[in-house]
Amino acid sequence: MVARVRPRQLALALPHAESLTRDNFLEGAANAQALALIDAWPDWPNRVMMLVGPEGSGKSHLASIWATEAGARSVAAHTLTAVNVPGELATGALVVDDLNPGGFDERALFHLMNLAREDEAFVLMTGRTPPSVFAVELRDLRSRLRALPVVTLTPPDDQLFRALIVKFCADRQMTMDESIVSYLATRIERSFAAARQAVELLDAEALRQRRPVTRALAAEVLRDSAA
Template structure:
């Protein structure tokens, strides 16, 4: 069969609350974000494993409250104008992954935390780990991080995992067989990266082999350790 090509859809992420799947794994985070502007000293750290919706919720919060979005790991940019940011809602993404040379280094993060709660300002930080586990060479920053209020998103449950799979397939332009979702969820690790890796593997195999995305293809491609008794 000739090789098939699936055109990428290139749809921008829909970072809004309406497209976010609420479940017991993220209700604490939702409640904490909705408590703004009553955050303690105007600060909140939103933490959780990769792919569980931190950026989705954080960008929705930033859009709703006209916050300045700062990617902590950005390099090669001019230093932040802290005076211009004073009194503004701020979102700092991937604050736990910053390093020397990034736009948000230890000293900058220290000042951003201190600015929160002053003149109406506030600060939302995202990271995979709780702030108490973030590296900090500056002693005063260490104490600030340890004191940050934390909202957690846990590993995905079935509701969230199915949503991750569905959005992954939609982004790839795939309409899988309906019974593929429960089949995958019963076998995949409970993590969003694992779900998206499965989608990518099935997408590639479907194109290379000219096959539909279904349980038979998943069994052949994802090595679940079962006998291939179906086509």
């Protein structure tokens, strides 16, 4: 007699929208300076500012808060061209997201920084790497980037890290008690990206197995992800 093998159920990878409002931003020592910059606008030390931090550290969330307040447009750094710079700056404020080495048009960025100064517009750039270390061919742009004021977001402390896990669960409408939050917080890398990934994996496995989120399930997920 041949045993029947139950088919492995697949969890649907449905999108989960994060709320990027000011009220939904988690404050902590890791992002205090960056949040202070957003709140200080328009009294910035420079027309062009940059937020630098690791993946998931809240750069895009802060940029979204500022964009709402300043009426700013948003553009991905790799899509910026010299031709569309004037149009992107039309509202007098612009977010340039994900500015990283080798991922942008140098002439377009130089034109943007010059036009922002001439038109007295504001630009907020975000990226994972300080612009002072970019390998840039245009000497004038290299000089501008080295002088660009940067505010750095640092890794989360314990309190913020636990709050992030709770927030990522709330974004996915997951219920998780404090014991599971503590279990995850002490067993995964203390980074924004690791917290997000752990919650995503736990949610997917709970859906696949049609099980509630428990400490035992969290242990299984962490063990499988480390294998």
